[in-house]
Amino acid sequence: MKSALCRIAALVALAHAVHAAPLVTAGKPAEFSIRVVGDGALRVTLKPLDFKADLSSNPALLDRTDAPVLRLQELNEPKEITAGGLSISIKPDPLTLRVSSTEGTLIQELSFQNDGGITFPLDDQPVLGLGEGGPMPGKDWRHDPVQFDRRGRLDTMEPHWQSDAYGSRNPVALLVGTRGWGLWFATPWGKIDLSKPETGKFIPIEAKDPKAMRQTFGNQQLQ
Known part of the structure; x- marks a missing residue:
């Protein structure tokens, strides 16, 4: 009985030691971030880590650097947050963003593919x-x-x-x-x-x- 308990404890310890899978885009380690840019509006960015700028430049967007409500470089299990009046869930394999109303109605879902x-x-x-x-x-x-x-x-x-x-x-x-x-x-x-x-x-x-x-x-x- 004692040895069985030891094996169970070892399994629990190993489960906590599993590392999250790193995010990848275009074959490079990547960072995924979400920013709130208005009521019911999000700015989603997936960029290689070697792209040093916080955001890509675009003259059609306001030059603003709001702090992200979520920033990930690795993901092993689904995550859920609420921001901008929206319910947001992210899951790996493939990296998928699901945005719903706070009442649970799906608005849109983005799936980031290996081909970019x-x-x-x-x-x-x-x-x-x-x-x-x-x-x-x-x-x-x-x-x-x-x-x-x-x-x-x-x-x-x-x-x-x-x-x-x-x-x-x-x-x-x-x-x-x-x-x-x-x-x-x-x-x-x-x-x-x-x-x-x-x-x-x-x-x-x-x-x-x-x-x-x-x-x-x-x-x-x-x-």
Whole structure:
């Protein structure tokens, strides 16, 4: 009996000695943080540890450095907090952020993938946003419907100038779900894939030679 108790004690000690799994992004150790930026609004950041700035620079965001309500470099079990009037849960494998109302109604869920992408569920309601303009029109473009609901296609988020149609295509990685959620992928630049009916995905841009990535007159008509 005494030896059995010793074995149980040893198991308990080992359980407490298990180390949390380090967070990784783009194959590098990473830090995950959440900041409250308004009532019902959060700024979520996942960055490599070798990125020394506290936040990435973006002229569309206020230059503010509010202290994070949560900062993690490793995670082994789910965590739950309440901030900004929202209930927030985080779990590992893959790193997943779930945001709900304080009454328990799911607002949105982000899953950070190993390939750098971020997936999120879609519902049966229209998704607005992604900037002004629309798909390249055909010959009879005046009779084509303007695309307000962005579901059902991959948006490469490339600017285009089309003076004979809907005007300039000025992409913005802002999504507004009419069921009551919003997402803005501030950095890095990337594609928005809403082609699947139940799941959307943010796909970060592939780093290339800046000259090869630069737009020219020739690719302005590409969609």
